[in-house]
Amino acid sequence: MERQAGHDLHLRLPQGHWQALERHCRQSGESHSAVLRKALADYLDLEHHTLWQLSTSTAVVEGVFGGSLHVSDLADHGDFGIGTFEQLDGEGILLDGICWQARADGSVCRAPANEGIPFWVATHFEAQQRFNLSAINSIEALGAQLDPKRPGANLFVAIRITGLFDEVLMRSVSKVPKGVGLLEASQDQTMVRCSNIRGTLAGFWSPAHTTSLNIPGYHFHFLADDHSSGGHVLDVQAAELQVELDLQSNLRLALPQTKEFLEADLSGDIAATLHTAESKPKD
Template identity: 70%
Template sequence: MIRKALADYLDLEHHTLWQLSTSTAVVEGVFGDALHVRDLADHGDFGIGTFEQLDGEGILLDGVCWQACADGRLREAPPEEGIPFWIATHFESEQRVQLGPVSSFEQLGALLDPHRPGANLFVALRIRGMFEELLVRSVSRVEAGATLLDATRSQTTFSHQAISGTLVGFWSPTHASSLNIPGYHLHFLSDDHRHGGHLLDLKAASLDVDFDFQSNLRLALPETREFLTADLTADPTAALEEAETNQGQ
């Protein structure tokens, strides 16, 4: 009985996507700290997000939270650092495939698509390999009142050659576009823990991909004054599209 309950609980944990706040709130500039880096351990060991006032790109891998700052530094995020938006899961590979060669972000998506179970489930993705070319960006800390588009217009992009590492992220369905960014959203962490960021483009001869299909969603809405008073009625689609793919500079 107890073992059954525990197994059910763990199974739920393993196929559960935990999300803090919504993409609509991020587009509207709700960037204050709703929780802290130390809280992530309760919800997963794998994921992506950002920090208070958009202070860099977040990568959670093997239970360690990394912060890729706009000046190019990568550091382990301090436990007390605030987080306004995050997606996490307890990652467990359900399917592994080898893909390649890959010549662009768009092509990576096309190669991954047939391995997803339709267009309506969330999928967590862990992609490892040697990247011949990699283009990532990091957003920089903004003042209160700025929106996501303001922030990405002043982002910094970094290009790397022959760099090995892991892409951490998710595919989200279009039906959940007010909650999350539809399509593939991946952040990079180099194996030497010196570089990271939000993936914009890549080239690789061969990549190892692990899939974890997510059929449960737990949404944590911030109870901060900033979130409670934000106007979240607008459709975020166009702004998200621009913010997530802008290769700027």
């Protein structure tokens, strides 16, 4: 077996293995790659349908932005997810095991392995549902179409949406000094509006009962296919999009052991502040 650039694999299978794989793919409709990914995940004991999260939304609201882990640590916990970087230095998108950093100046780069991360949500993405959506004229309309596809309001769902977007409105927050909370930080954000662009929405649905842990409702970051733009999604329009859902039945929470986190007051009600900081600014 020879590993090529990126994540491509070239391997030679015995005739019996190949015939069994072909037969399974014909019967199930799965691709060869999907079957091999599942087989490797089982063999390597990767956790399926498990949401791994670093820190909490309350800590983020209170300005606990110091990196407690690094980008290189994400590979141990998933190949898909979203988050941010030390002192809110841009928006993070983890797709197919590669972590991208959308900066406040509008640029997108592959995040350095040693870049600190204070908050992140990740999973080993394995689609359980696939379907198309059409006539999406707002982020609210997207959510309304996704709602009936979820099993209920009380489970996490990882969501990957791809296609040609008529318009995507995004923001990326600038790096902030220590002591600045999320609401204040969100006042200094770069807004980017892209039109007629192919890309991916990576995100999660989080239940309302987890507000102190995560951002409730839908939370998406966008990455253009050509890596020309990305960020936290505020609004979206598209004629048709392809959707994949991965229902998350397990939650693993990693709490930082930094002095900053241990001494922070995380007892307040953050619901209103979090909603204001994460929503599209009012005109």
